[in-house]
Amino acid sequence: MSDVDADLEGRTALPVEEAAALVDRVTDNVQRVIVGNDAAVEHILVGLLARGHLLLEDVPGVGKTMLARSLARSIDCEFRRVQFTPDLLPSDVTGVNVFNQKTSEFEFQPGPVFANVVLGDEINRAPPKTQSALLEAMEERQVTVDGVTRELPDPFTVIATQNDVEPGRTYELPIAEIDRFVKKLRLGYPEAADEAEMLSRTAGEHPIESLDAVATVEDVRRARDTVSQVEVSEPVREYVTGLARYTRENAQLGVSPRGSIALVRASQARAVIDGRDYVIPDDVQTEVPSVFAHRIRPRTGSETGADVVTDALDAVPVE
Structure with missing residues:
Protein backbone atom coordinates (compact mmCIF):
# COMPACT_ATOMS: atom_id res chain seq x y z
CA MET A 1 0.00 0.00 0.00
CA SER A 2 1.24 3.46 -0.83
CA ASP A 3 0.99 5.80 2.15
CA VAL A 4 0.05 8.70 -0.09
CA ASP A 5 -2.74 7.04 -2.03
CA ALA A 6 -5.78 9.27 -2.24
CA ASP A 7 -9.29 8.02 -1.70
CA LEU A 8 -12.28 8.72 -3.91
CA GLU A 9 -12.97 12.05 -2.23
CA GLY A 10 -9.48 13.37 -2.81
CA ARG A 11 -8.22 12.93 0.76
CA THR A 12 -4.75 11.63 1.32
CA ALA A 13 -4.52 8.70 3.70
CA LEU A 14 -2.17 9.10 6.64
CA PRO A 15 1.04 7.10 6.53
CA VAL A 16 0.69 4.01 8.73
CA GLU A 17 3.14 5.32 11.31
CA GLU A 18 1.22 8.62 11.58
CA ALA A 19 -2.10 6.79 11.98
CA ALA A 20 -0.56 4.65 14.73
CA ALA A 21 0.79 7.79 16.41
CA LEU A 22 -2.68 9.34 16.23
CA VAL A 23 -4.12 6.35 18.08
CA ASP A 24 -1.39 6.60 20.72
CA ARG A 25 -2.11 10.31 21.16
CA VAL A 26 -5.84 9.81 21.62
CA THR A 27 -5.27 6.81 23.90
CA ASP A 28 -2.96 8.78 26.16
CA ASN A 29 -5.46 11.61 26.31
CA VAL A 30 -8.39 9.34 27.20
CA GLN A 31 -6.26 7.67 29.88
CA ARG A 32 -6.01 11.01 31.66
CA VAL A 33 -9.62 10.30 32.64
CA ILE A 34 -10.02 6.53 32.37
CA VAL A 35 -7.76 4.51 34.65
CA GLY A 36 -7.01 0.81 34.27
CA ASN A 37 -8.99 0.05 31.10
CA ASP A 38 -6.21 0.37 28.54
CA ALA A 39 -7.43 -2.60 26.49
CA ALA A 40 -10.98 -1.23 26.33
CA VAL A 41 -9.73 2.17 25.18
CA GLU A 42 -7.73 0.52 22.42
CA HIS A 43 -10.70 -1.62 21.37
CA ILE A 44 -12.88 1.48 21.09
CA LEU A 45 -10.33 3.19 18.86
CA VAL A 46 -10.14 0.05 16.72
CA GLY A 47 -13.91 0.23 16.32
CA LEU A 48 -13.77 3.92 15.43
CA LEU A 49 -11.11 3.37 12.75
CA ALA A 50 -13.01 0.35 11.45
CA ARG A 51 -15.99 2.63 10.71
CA GLY A 52 -18.07 0.80 13.28
CA HIS A 53 -20.26 1.35 16.30
CA LEU A 54 -19.61 0.15 19.83
CA LEU A 55 -21.72 -1.35 22.60
CA LEU A 56 -20.50 -1.06 26.19
CA GLU A 57 -22.31 -3.38 28.58
CA ASP A 58 -21.67 -3.64 32.30
CA VAL A 59 -22.98 -2.82 35.74
CA PRO A 60 -23.68 0.86 36.52
CA GLY A 61 -20.87 3.10 37.68
CA VAL A 62 -17.83 1.49 36.06
CA GLY A 63 -17.15 4.34 33.62
CA LYS A 64 -18.98 3.40 30.42
CA THR A 65 -20.40 6.87 29.81
CA MET A 66 -17.20 8.59 30.93
CA LEU A 67 -15.16 6.51 28.48
CA ALA A 68 -17.41 7.55 25.58
CA ARG A 69 -17.31 11.21 26.61
CA SER A 70 -13.52 11.13 26.97
CA LEU A 71 -13.10 9.76 23.46
CA ALA A 72 -15.44 12.39 22.01
CA ARG A 73 -13.62 15.22 23.81
CA SER A 74 -10.26 13.93 22.56
CA ILE A 75 -11.40 14.54 18.98
CA ASP A 76 -12.44 18.00 17.83
CA CYS A 77 -15.82 16.81 16.58
CA GLU A 78 -19.53 17.28 17.12
CA PHE A 79 -20.71 15.18 20.05
CA ARG A 80 -24.31 14.56 21.11
CA ARG A 81 -25.72 12.50 23.93
CA VAL A 82 -29.10 10.77 23.99
CA GLN A 83 -30.40 9.58 27.34
CA PHE A 84 -32.61 6.63 26.43
CA THR A 85 -35.77 6.37 28.55
CA PRO A 86 -39.04 4.41 28.21
CA ASP A 87 -40.88 7.49 26.93
CA LEU A 88 -38.28 8.46 24.31
CA LEU A 89 -39.75 8.69 20.79
CA PRO A 90 -38.00 7.84 17.49
CA SER A 91 -38.30 11.49 16.44
CA ASP A 92 -36.40 12.48 19.59
CA VAL A 93 -33.43 10.64 18.05
CA THR A 94 -33.71 11.28 14.32
CA GLY A 95 -35.37 14.69 14.22
CA VAL A 96 -38.76 16.02 13.18
CA ASN A 97 -40.40 18.37 10.68
CA VAL A 98 -41.80 21.49 12.41
CA PHE A 99 -44.21 23.93 10.81
CA ASN A 100 -42.82 27.46 10.57
CA GLN A 101 -45.69 29.92 10.75
CA LYS A 102 -43.58 32.75 9.30
CA THR A 103 -42.71 30.89 6.11
CA SER A 104 -45.79 28.62 6.10
CA GLU A 105 -43.46 25.70 5.43
CA PHE A 106 -42.26 22.68 7.33
CA GLU A 107 -38.63 22.84 8.46
CA PHE A 108 -36.58 19.88 9.52
CA GLN A 109 -35.16 20.06 13.03
CA PRO A 110 -32.31 17.51 13.14
CA GLY A 111 -32.14 15.19 16.13
CA PRO A 112 -29.03 14.32 18.13
CA VAL A 113 -28.15 11.54 15.70
CA PHE A 114 -26.73 14.25 13.40
CA ALA A 115 -23.30 14.32 15.04
CA ASN A 116 -19.91 12.70 14.59
CA VAL A 117 -20.00 10.79 17.87
CA VAL A 118 -23.40 9.92 19.36
CA LEU A 119 -23.59 8.53 22.87
CA GLY A 120 -26.69 6.41 23.37
CA ASP A 121 -26.73 6.20 27.15
CA GLU A 122 -28.55 3.20 28.65
CA ILE A 123 -29.91 2.30 25.24
CA ASN A 124 -31.79 -0.73 26.54
CA ARG A 125 -34.12 1.46 28.62
CA ALA A 126 -35.97 2.58 25.46
CA PRO A 127 -38.59 0.36 23.78
CA PRO A 128 -37.74 -1.46 20.52
CA LYS A 129 -39.63 1.11 18.39
CA THR A 130 -37.28 3.86 19.56
CA GLN A 131 -34.19 1.67 19.27
CA SER A 132 -35.16 0.91 15.67
CA ALA A 133 -34.72 4.60 14.87
CA LEU A 134 -30.98 3.92 14.89
CA LEU A 135 -31.00 0.98 12.46
CA GLU A 136 -30.86 2.97 9.23
CA ALA A 137 -28.41 5.46 10.71
CA MET A 138 -25.99 2.80 11.91
CA GLU A 139 -26.02 0.75 8.72
CA GLU A 140 -26.39 3.34 5.95
CA ARG A 141 -25.18 6.57 7.61
CA GLN A 142 -28.42 8.29 6.71
CA VAL A 143 -31.81 9.10 8.22
CA THR A 144 -35.19 9.10 6.47
CA VAL A 145 -37.92 11.29 7.97
CA ASP A 146 -41.28 11.80 6.22
CA GLY A 147 -39.91 10.28 3.03
CA VAL A 148 -36.85 12.54 2.83
CA THR A 149 -33.41 10.96 3.27
CA ARG A 150 -30.59 12.99 4.79
CA GLU A 151 -26.96 11.94 5.09
CA LEU A 152 -25.24 11.90 8.46
CA PRO A 153 -21.87 13.52 9.17
CA ASP A 154 -18.61 11.79 8.28
CA PRO A 155 -17.38 10.23 10.48
CA PHE A 156 -20.44 8.94 12.29
CA THR A 157 -20.09 6.57 15.24
CA VAL A 158 -22.60 5.42 17.83
CA ILE A 159 -21.27 4.44 21.24
CA ALA A 160 -24.10 2.85 23.20
CA THR A 161 -24.10 1.81 26.84
CA GLN A 162 -26.39 -0.61 28.59
CA ASN A 163 -26.53 -2.07 32.08
CA ASP A 164 -27.19 -5.74 32.65
CA VAL A 165 -28.51 -5.78 36.23
CA GLU A 166 -32.13 -4.63 35.79
CA PRO A 167 -33.68 -7.07 33.30
CA GLY A 168 -37.20 -6.26 34.52
CA ARG A 169 -36.79 -2.56 33.75
CA THR A 170 -34.99 -2.75 30.41
CA TYR A 171 -35.67 -4.04 26.91
CA GLU A 172 -33.59 -6.61 25.09
CA LEU A 173 -31.86 -5.17 22.04
CA PRO A 174 -33.13 -6.58 18.71
CA ILE A 175 -30.74 -8.96 16.96
CA ALA A 176 -30.69 -6.64 13.94
CA GLU A 177 -29.42 -3.83 16.13
CA ILE A 178 -26.87 -5.93 18.01
CA ASP A 179 -25.45 -7.08 14.67
CA ARG A 180 -24.75 -3.47 13.72
CA PHE A 181 -22.29 -3.00 16.57
CA VAL A 182 -18.79 -3.89 15.44
CA LYS A 183 -17.79 -4.67 19.04
CA LYS A 184 -19.35 -5.36 22.39
CA LEU A 185 -17.13 -4.61 25.38
CA ARG A 186 -17.22 -4.97 29.14
CA LEU A 187 -15.12 -2.77 31.43
CA GLY A 188 -15.35 -4.62 34.73
CA TYR A 189 -14.44 -3.31 38.17
CA PRO A 190 -11.03 -1.62 38.47
CA GLU A 191 -8.09 -3.11 40.31
CA ALA A 192 -7.48 -1.71 43.80
CA ALA A 193 -4.51 0.41 42.70
CA ASP A 194 -6.41 1.75 39.69
CA GLU A 195 -9.43 2.65 41.81
CA ALA A 196 -7.21 4.46 44.31
CA GLU A 197 -5.61 6.43 41.46
CA MET A 198 -9.06 7.26 40.09
CA LEU A 199 -10.15 8.60 43.48
CA SER A 200 -7.03 10.74 43.61
CA ARG A 201 -7.69 12.23 40.19
CA THR A 202 -11.33 13.03 40.92
CA ALA A 203 -10.87 14.43 44.42
CA GLY A 204 -11.04 17.96 42.99
CA GLU A 205 -12.21 18.96 39.54
CA HIS A 206 -12.97 15.98 37.35
CA PRO A 207 -10.17 15.54 34.77
CA ILE A 208 -12.64 15.39 31.88
CA GLU A 209 -13.42 19.06 32.41
CA SER A 210 -9.90 20.02 31.35
CA LEU A 211 -9.56 17.45 28.58
CA ASP A 212 -8.60 19.06 25.27
CA ALA A 213 -8.88 17.63 21.78
CA VAL A 214 -5.71 16.05 20.40
CA ALA A 215 -7.09 15.10 16.97
CA THR A 216 -9.41 16.56 14.35
CA VAL A 217 -12.26 15.06 12.38
CA GLU A 218 -10.03 15.21 9.31
CA ASP A 219 -7.36 13.21 11.16
CA VAL A 220 -9.93 10.49 11.83
CA ARG A 221 -11.10 10.48 8.21
CA ARG A 222 -7.54 10.14 6.91
CA ALA A 223 -6.72 7.42 9.47
CA ARG A 224 -9.82 5.52 8.37
CA ASP A 225 -8.59 5.78 4.79
CA THR A 226 -5.30 4.29 5.94
CA VAL A 227 -7.12 1.37 7.55
CA SER A 228 -9.24 0.71 4.46
CA GLN A 229 -6.06 0.34 2.36
Missing part, protein backbone atom coordinates in the same frame (compact mmCIF):
# COMPACT_ATOMS: atom_id res chain seq x y z
CA VAL A 230 -4.45 -2.27 4.62
CA GLU A 231 -3.83 -5.49 2.69
CA VAL A 232 -5.88 -8.55 3.62
CA SER A 233 -4.42 -11.60 1.91
CA GLU A 234 -6.51 -14.50 0.62
CA PRO A 235 -5.40 -16.91 3.41
CA VAL A 236 -6.47 -14.35 6.03
CA ARG A 237 -9.83 -13.86 4.32
CA GLU A 238 -10.31 -17.64 4.24
CA TYR A 239 -9.43 -17.82 7.94
CA VAL A 240 -12.10 -15.24 8.76
CA THR A 241 -14.60 -17.14 6.62
CA GLY A 242 -13.71 -20.39 8.39
CA LEU A 243 -14.30 -18.87 11.82
CA ALA A 244 -17.66 -17.44 10.74
CA ARG A 245 -18.77 -20.74 9.19
CA TYR A 246 -17.86 -22.60 12.38
CA THR A 247 -20.19 -20.38 14.40
CA ARG A 248 -23.03 -20.95 11.94
CA GLU A 249 -22.59 -24.71 12.08
CA ASN A 250 -22.23 -24.92 15.86
CA ALA A 251 -24.74 -22.40 17.22
CA GLN A 252 -28.44 -21.66 16.96
CA LEU A 253 -27.53 -18.33 15.36
CA GLY A 254 -24.05 -17.81 13.97
CA VAL A 255 -22.16 -14.80 12.71
CA SER A 256 -23.61 -12.99 9.70
CA PRO A 257 -21.61 -11.81 6.68
CA ARG A 258 -21.84 -8.34 8.26
CA GLY A 259 -19.94 -9.78 11.21
CA SER A 260 -17.25 -11.20 8.91
CA ILE A 261 -16.82 -7.79 7.29
CA ALA A 262 -16.59 -6.20 10.73
CA LEU A 263 -13.85 -8.65 11.74
CA VAL A 264 -11.81 -7.88 8.62
CA ARG A 265 -12.11 -4.13 9.19
CA ALA A 266 -11.24 -4.44 12.88
CA SER A 267 -8.22 -6.58 11.96
CA GLN A 268 -7.11 -3.93 9.48
CA ALA A 269 -7.35 -1.29 12.22
CA ARG A 270 -5.40 -3.52 14.61
CA ALA A 271 -2.66 -3.91 12.01
CA VAL A 272 -2.36 -0.11 11.66
CA ILE A 273 -2.15 0.32 15.44
CA ASP A 274 0.72 -2.18 15.40
CA GLY A 275 2.43 -0.25 12.59
CA ARG A 276 1.71 -2.63 9.70
CA ASP A 277 -0.01 -2.19 6.34
CA TYR A 278 -1.06 -5.86 6.15
CA VAL A 279 -3.19 -8.12 8.33
CA ILE A 280 -1.80 -11.24 10.00
CA PRO A 281 -3.76 -14.05 11.70
CA ASP A 282 -2.78 -12.66 15.12
CA ASP A 283 -4.81 -9.52 14.32
CA VAL A 284 -7.85 -11.66 13.59
CA GLN A 285 -7.40 -13.71 16.77
CA THR A 286 -7.09 -10.54 18.86
CA GLU A 287 -10.25 -9.01 17.44
CA VAL A 288 -12.57 -11.97 17.00
CA PRO A 289 -13.79 -12.29 20.64
CA SER A 290 -15.12 -8.73 20.84
CA VAL A 291 -16.43 -8.75 17.25
CA PHE A 292 -18.11 -12.17 17.06
CA ALA A 293 -19.31 -13.18 20.54
CA HIS A 294 -22.29 -10.82 20.86
CA ARG A 295 -23.68 -11.91 17.48
CA ILE A 296 -23.91 -15.60 18.44
CA ARG A 297 -26.87 -17.38 20.02
CA PRO A 298 -25.65 -20.75 21.37
CA ARG A 299 -27.70 -23.93 21.19
CA THR A 300 -27.69 -24.48 24.95
CA GLY A 301 -28.13 -22.21 27.94
CA SER A 302 -24.90 -23.43 29.47
CA GLU A 303 -22.86 -22.01 26.61
CA THR A 304 -22.08 -18.41 25.68
CA GLY A 305 -21.11 -16.71 22.46
CA ALA A 306 -17.60 -16.33 23.85
CA ASP A 307 -17.44 -20.13 24.34
CA VAL A 308 -18.35 -20.70 20.69
CA VAL A 309 -15.66 -18.23 19.60
CA THR A 310 -13.06 -20.02 21.75
CA ASP A 311 -14.05 -23.35 20.20
CA ALA A 312 -13.82 -21.82 16.73
CA LEU A 313 -10.30 -20.55 17.38
CA ASP A 314 -9.30 -24.05 18.51
CA ALA A 315 -10.98 -25.84 15.62
CA VAL A 316 -10.22 -23.64 12.60
CA PRO A 317 -6.62 -23.98 11.43
CA VAL A 318 -4.42 -21.08 10.36
CA GLU A 319 -3.05 -21.78 6.90
Whole structure:
Protein backbone atom coordinates (compact mmCIF):
# COMPACT_ATOMS: atom_id res chain seq x y z
CA MET A 1 0.00 0.00 0.00
CA SER A 2 1.24 3.46 -0.83
CA ASP A 3 0.99 5.80 2.15
CA VAL A 4 0.05 8.70 -0.09
CA ASP A 5 -2.74 7.04 -2.03
CA ALA A 6 -5.78 9.27 -2.24
CA ASP A 7 -9.29 8.02 -1.70
CA LEU A 8 -12.28 8.72 -3.91
CA GLU A 9 -12.97 12.05 -2.23
CA GLY A 10 -9.48 13.37 -2.81
CA ARG A 11 -8.22 12.93 0.76
CA THR A 12 -4.75 11.63 1.32
CA ALA A 13 -4.52 8.70 3.70
CA LEU A 14 -2.17 9.10 6.64
CA PRO A 15 1.04 7.10 6.53
CA VAL A 16 0.69 4.01 8.73
CA GLU A 17 3.14 5.32 11.31
CA GLU A 18 1.22 8.62 11.58
CA ALA A 19 -2.10 6.79 11.98
CA ALA A 20 -0.56 4.65 14.73
CA ALA A 21 0.79 7.79 16.41
CA LEU A 22 -2.68 9.34 16.23
CA VAL A 23 -4.12 6.35 18.08
CA ASP A 24 -1.39 6.60 20.72
CA ARG A 25 -2.11 10.31 21.16
CA VAL A 26 -5.84 9.81 21.62
CA THR A 27 -5.27 6.81 23.90
CA ASP A 28 -2.96 8.78 26.16
CA ASN A 29 -5.46 11.61 26.31
CA VAL A 30 -8.39 9.34 27.20
CA GLN A 31 -6.26 7.67 29.88
CA ARG A 32 -6.01 11.01 31.66
CA VAL A 33 -9.62 10.30 32.64
CA ILE A 34 -10.02 6.53 32.37
CA VAL A 35 -7.76 4.51 34.65
CA GLY A 36 -7.01 0.81 34.27
CA ASN A 37 -8.99 0.05 31.10
CA ASP A 38 -6.21 0.37 28.54
CA ALA A 39 -7.43 -2.60 26.49
CA ALA A 40 -10.98 -1.23 26.33
CA VAL A 41 -9.73 2.17 25.18
CA GLU A 42 -7.73 0.52 22.42
CA HIS A 43 -10.70 -1.62 21.37
CA ILE A 44 -12.88 1.48 21.09
CA LEU A 45 -10.33 3.19 18.86
CA VAL A 46 -10.14 0.05 16.72
CA GLY A 47 -13.91 0.23 16.32
CA LEU A 48 -13.77 3.92 15.43
CA LEU A 49 -11.11 3.37 12.75
CA ALA A 50 -13.01 0.35 11.45
CA ARG A 51 -15.99 2.63 10.71
CA GLY A 52 -18.07 0.80 13.28
CA HIS A 53 -20.26 1.35 16.30
CA LEU A 54 -19.61 0.15 19.83
CA LEU A 55 -21.72 -1.35 22.60
CA LEU A 56 -20.50 -1.06 26.19
CA GLU A 57 -22.31 -3.38 28.58
CA ASP A 58 -21.67 -3.64 32.30
CA VAL A 59 -22.98 -2.82 35.74
CA PRO A 60 -23.68 0.86 36.52
CA GLY A 61 -20.87 3.10 37.68
CA VAL A 62 -17.83 1.49 36.06
CA GLY A 63 -17.15 4.34 33.62
CA LYS A 64 -18.98 3.40 30.42
CA THR A 65 -20.40 6.87 29.81
CA MET A 66 -17.20 8.59 30.93
CA LEU A 67 -15.16 6.51 28.48
CA ALA A 68 -17.41 7.55 25.58
CA ARG A 69 -17.31 11.21 26.61
CA SER A 70 -13.52 11.13 26.97
CA LEU A 71 -13.10 9.76 23.46
CA ALA A 72 -15.44 12.39 22.01
CA ARG A 73 -13.62 15.22 23.81
CA SER A 74 -10.26 13.93 22.56
CA ILE A 75 -11.40 14.54 18.98
CA ASP A 76 -12.44 18.00 17.83
CA CYS A 77 -15.82 16.81 16.58
CA GLU A 78 -19.53 17.28 17.12
CA PHE A 79 -20.71 15.18 20.05
CA ARG A 80 -24.31 14.56 21.11
CA ARG A 81 -25.72 12.50 23.93
CA VAL A 82 -29.10 10.77 23.99
CA GLN A 83 -30.40 9.58 27.34
CA PHE A 84 -32.61 6.63 26.43
CA THR A 85 -35.77 6.37 28.55
CA PRO A 86 -39.04 4.41 28.21
CA ASP A 87 -40.88 7.49 26.93
CA LEU A 88 -38.28 8.46 24.31
CA LEU A 89 -39.75 8.69 20.79
CA PRO A 90 -38.00 7.84 17.49
CA SER A 91 -38.30 11.49 16.44
CA ASP A 92 -36.40 12.48 19.59
CA VAL A 93 -33.43 10.64 18.05
CA THR A 94 -33.71 11.28 14.32
CA GLY A 95 -35.37 14.69 14.22
CA VAL A 96 -38.76 16.02 13.18
CA ASN A 97 -40.40 18.37 10.68
CA VAL A 98 -41.80 21.49 12.41
CA PHE A 99 -44.21 23.93 10.81
CA ASN A 100 -42.82 27.46 10.57
CA GLN A 101 -45.69 29.92 10.75
CA LYS A 102 -43.58 32.75 9.30
CA THR A 103 -42.71 30.89 6.11
CA SER A 104 -45.79 28.62 6.10
CA GLU A 105 -43.46 25.70 5.43
CA PHE A 106 -42.26 22.68 7.33
CA GLU A 107 -38.63 22.84 8.46
CA PHE A 108 -36.58 19.88 9.52
CA GLN A 109 -35.16 20.06 13.03
CA PRO A 110 -32.31 17.51 13.14
CA GLY A 111 -32.14 15.19 16.13
CA PRO A 112 -29.03 14.32 18.13
CA VAL A 113 -28.15 11.54 15.70
CA PHE A 114 -26.73 14.25 13.40
CA ALA A 115 -23.30 14.32 15.04
CA ASN A 116 -19.91 12.70 14.59
CA VAL A 117 -20.00 10.79 17.87
CA VAL A 118 -23.40 9.92 19.36
CA LEU A 119 -23.59 8.53 22.87
CA GLY A 120 -26.69 6.41 23.37
CA ASP A 121 -26.73 6.20 27.15
CA GLU A 122 -28.55 3.20 28.65
CA ILE A 123 -29.91 2.30 25.24
CA ASN A 124 -31.79 -0.73 26.54
CA ARG A 125 -34.12 1.46 28.62
CA ALA A 126 -35.97 2.58 25.46
CA PRO A 127 -38.59 0.36 23.78
CA PRO A 128 -37.74 -1.46 20.52
CA LYS A 129 -39.63 1.11 18.39
CA THR A 130 -37.28 3.86 19.56
CA GLN A 131 -34.19 1.67 19.27
CA SER A 132 -35.16 0.91 15.67
CA ALA A 133 -34.72 4.60 14.87
CA LEU A 134 -30.98 3.92 14.89
CA LEU A 135 -31.00 0.98 12.46
CA GLU A 136 -30.86 2.97 9.23
CA ALA A 137 -28.41 5.46 10.71
CA MET A 138 -25.99 2.80 11.91
CA GLU A 139 -26.02 0.75 8.72
CA GLU A 140 -26.39 3.34 5.95
CA ARG A 141 -25.18 6.57 7.61
CA GLN A 142 -28.42 8.29 6.71
CA VAL A 143 -31.81 9.10 8.22
CA THR A 144 -35.19 9.10 6.47
CA VAL A 145 -37.92 11.29 7.97
CA ASP A 146 -41.28 11.80 6.22
CA GLY A 147 -39.91 10.28 3.03
CA VAL A 148 -36.85 12.54 2.83
CA THR A 149 -33.41 10.96 3.27
CA ARG A 150 -30.59 12.99 4.79
CA GLU A 151 -26.96 11.94 5.09
CA LEU A 152 -25.24 11.90 8.46
CA PRO A 153 -21.87 13.52 9.17
CA ASP A 154 -18.61 11.79 8.28
CA PRO A 155 -17.38 10.23 10.48
CA PHE A 156 -20.44 8.94 12.29
CA THR A 157 -20.09 6.57 15.24
CA VAL A 158 -22.60 5.42 17.83
CA ILE A 159 -21.27 4.44 21.24
CA ALA A 160 -24.10 2.85 23.20
CA THR A 161 -24.10 1.81 26.84
CA GLN A 162 -26.39 -0.61 28.59
CA ASN A 163 -26.53 -2.07 32.08
CA ASP A 164 -27.19 -5.74 32.65
CA VAL A 165 -28.51 -5.78 36.23
CA GLU A 166 -32.13 -4.63 35.79
CA PRO A 167 -33.68 -7.07 33.30
CA GLY A 168 -37.20 -6.26 34.52
CA ARG A 169 -36.79 -2.56 33.75
CA THR A 170 -34.99 -2.75 30.41
CA TYR A 171 -35.67 -4.04 26.91
CA GLU A 172 -33.59 -6.61 25.09
CA LEU A 173 -31.86 -5.17 22.04
CA PRO A 174 -33.13 -6.58 18.71
CA ILE A 175 -30.74 -8.96 16.96
CA ALA A 176 -30.69 -6.64 13.94
CA GLU A 177 -29.42 -3.83 16.13
CA ILE A 178 -26.87 -5.93 18.01
CA ASP A 179 -25.45 -7.08 14.67
CA ARG A 180 -24.75 -3.47 13.72
CA PHE A 181 -22.29 -3.00 16.57
CA VAL A 182 -18.79 -3.89 15.44
CA LYS A 183 -17.79 -4.67 19.04
CA LYS A 184 -19.35 -5.36 22.39
CA LEU A 185 -17.13 -4.61 25.38
CA ARG A 186 -17.22 -4.97 29.14
CA LEU A 187 -15.12 -2.77 31.43
CA GLY A 188 -15.35 -4.62 34.73
CA TYR A 189 -14.44 -3.31 38.17
CA PRO A 190 -11.03 -1.62 38.47
CA GLU A 191 -8.09 -3.11 40.31
CA ALA A 192 -7.48 -1.71 43.80
CA ALA A 193 -4.51 0.41 42.70
CA ASP A 194 -6.41 1.75 39.69
CA GLU A 195 -9.43 2.65 41.81
CA ALA A 196 -7.21 4.46 44.31
CA GLU A 197 -5.61 6.43 41.46
CA MET A 198 -9.06 7.26 40.09
CA LEU A 199 -10.15 8.60 43.48
CA SER A 200 -7.03 10.74 43.61
CA ARG A 201 -7.69 12.23 40.19
CA THR A 202 -11.33 13.03 40.92
CA ALA A 203 -10.87 14.43 44.42
CA GLY A 204 -11.04 17.96 42.99
CA GLU A 205 -12.21 18.96 39.54
CA HIS A 206 -12.97 15.98 37.35
CA PRO A 207 -10.17 15.54 34.77
CA ILE A 208 -12.64 15.39 31.88
CA GLU A 209 -13.42 19.06 32.41
CA SER A 210 -9.90 20.02 31.35
CA LEU A 211 -9.56 17.45 28.58
CA ASP A 212 -8.60 19.06 25.27
CA ALA A 213 -8.88 17.63 21.78
CA VAL A 214 -5.71 16.05 20.40
CA ALA A 215 -7.09 15.10 16.97
CA THR A 216 -9.41 16.56 14.35
CA VAL A 217 -12.26 15.06 12.38
CA GLU A 218 -10.03 15.21 9.31
CA ASP A 219 -7.36 13.21 11.16
CA VAL A 220 -9.93 10.49 11.83
CA ARG A 221 -11.10 10.48 8.21
CA ARG A 222 -7.54 10.14 6.91
CA ALA A 223 -6.72 7.42 9.47
CA ARG A 224 -9.82 5.52 8.37
CA ASP A 225 -8.59 5.78 4.79
CA THR A 226 -5.30 4.29 5.94
CA VAL A 227 -7.12 1.37 7.55
CA SER A 228 -9.24 0.71 4.46
CA GLN A 229 -6.06 0.34 2.36
CA VAL A 230 -4.45 -2.27 4.62
CA GLU A 231 -3.83 -5.49 2.69
CA VAL A 232 -5.88 -8.55 3.62
CA SER A 233 -4.42 -11.60 1.91
CA GLU A 234 -6.51 -14.50 0.62
CA PRO A 235 -5.40 -16.91 3.41
CA VAL A 236 -6.47 -14.35 6.03
CA ARG A 237 -9.83 -13.86 4.32
CA GLU A 238 -10.31 -17.64 4.24
CA TYR A 239 -9.43 -17.82 7.94
CA VAL A 240 -12.10 -15.24 8.76
CA THR A 241 -14.60 -17.14 6.62
CA GLY A 242 -13.71 -20.39 8.39
CA LEU A 243 -14.30 -18.87 11.82
CA ALA A 244 -17.66 -17.44 10.74
CA ARG A 245 -18.77 -20.74 9.19
CA TYR A 246 -17.86 -22.60 12.38
CA THR A 247 -20.19 -20.38 14.40
CA ARG A 248 -23.03 -20.95 11.94
CA GLU A 249 -22.59 -24.71 12.08
CA ASN A 250 -22.23 -24.92 15.86
CA ALA A 251 -24.74 -22.40 17.22
CA GLN A 252 -28.44 -21.66 16.96
CA LEU A 253 -27.53 -18.33 15.36
CA GLY A 254 -24.05 -17.81 13.97
CA VAL A 255 -22.16 -14.80 12.71
CA SER A 256 -23.61 -12.99 9.70
CA PRO A 257 -21.61 -11.81 6.68
CA ARG A 258 -21.84 -8.34 8.26
CA GLY A 259 -19.94 -9.78 11.21
CA SER A 260 -17.25 -11.20 8.91
CA ILE A 261 -16.82 -7.79 7.29
CA ALA A 262 -16.59 -6.20 10.73
CA LEU A 263 -13.85 -8.65 11.74
CA VAL A 264 -11.81 -7.88 8.62
CA ARG A 265 -12.11 -4.13 9.19
CA ALA A 266 -11.24 -4.44 12.88
CA SER A 267 -8.22 -6.58 11.96
CA GLN A 268 -7.11 -3.93 9.48
CA ALA A 269 -7.35 -1.29 12.22
CA ARG A 270 -5.40 -3.52 14.61
CA ALA A 271 -2.66 -3.91 12.01
CA VAL A 272 -2.36 -0.11 11.66
CA ILE A 273 -2.15 0.32 15.44
CA ASP A 274 0.72 -2.18 15.40
CA GLY A 275 2.43 -0.25 12.59
CA ARG A 276 1.71 -2.63 9.70
CA ASP A 277 -0.01 -2.19 6.34
CA TYR A 278 -1.06 -5.86 6.15
CA VAL A 279 -3.19 -8.12 8.33
CA ILE A 280 -1.80 -11.24 10.00
CA PRO A 281 -3.76 -14.05 11.70
CA ASP A 282 -2.78 -12.66 15.12
CA ASP A 283 -4.81 -9.52 14.32
CA VAL A 284 -7.85 -11.66 13.59
CA GLN A 285 -7.40 -13.71 16.77
CA THR A 286 -7.09 -10.54 18.86
CA GLU A 287 -10.25 -9.01 17.44
CA VAL A 288 -12.57 -11.97 17.00
CA PRO A 289 -13.79 -12.29 20.64
CA SER A 290 -15.12 -8.73 20.84
CA VAL A 291 -16.43 -8.75 17.25
CA PHE A 292 -18.11 -12.17 17.06
CA ALA A 293 -19.31 -13.18 20.54
CA HIS A 294 -22.29 -10.82 20.86
CA ARG A 295 -23.68 -11.91 17.48
CA ILE A 296 -23.91 -15.60 18.44
CA ARG A 297 -26.87 -17.38 20.02
CA PRO A 298 -25.65 -20.75 21.37
CA ARG A 299 -27.70 -23.93 21.19
CA THR A 300 -27.69 -24.48 24.95
CA GLY A 301 -28.13 -22.21 27.94
CA SER A 302 -24.90 -23.43 29.47
CA GLU A 303 -22.86 -22.01 26.61
CA THR A 304 -22.08 -18.41 25.68
CA GLY A 305 -21.11 -16.71 22.46
CA ALA A 306 -17.60 -16.33 23.85
CA ASP A 307 -17.44 -20.13 24.34
CA VAL A 308 -18.35 -20.70 20.69
CA VAL A 309 -15.66 -18.23 19.60
CA THR A 310 -13.06 -20.02 21.75
CA ASP A 311 -14.05 -23.35 20.20
CA ALA A 312 -13.82 -21.82 16.73
CA LEU A 313 -10.30 -20.55 17.38
CA ASP A 314 -9.30 -24.05 18.51
CA ALA A 315 -10.98 -25.84 15.62
CA VAL A 316 -10.22 -23.64 12.60
CA PRO A 317 -6.62 -23.98 11.43
CA VAL A 318 -4.42 -21.08 10.36
CA GLU A 319 -3.05 -21.78 6.90
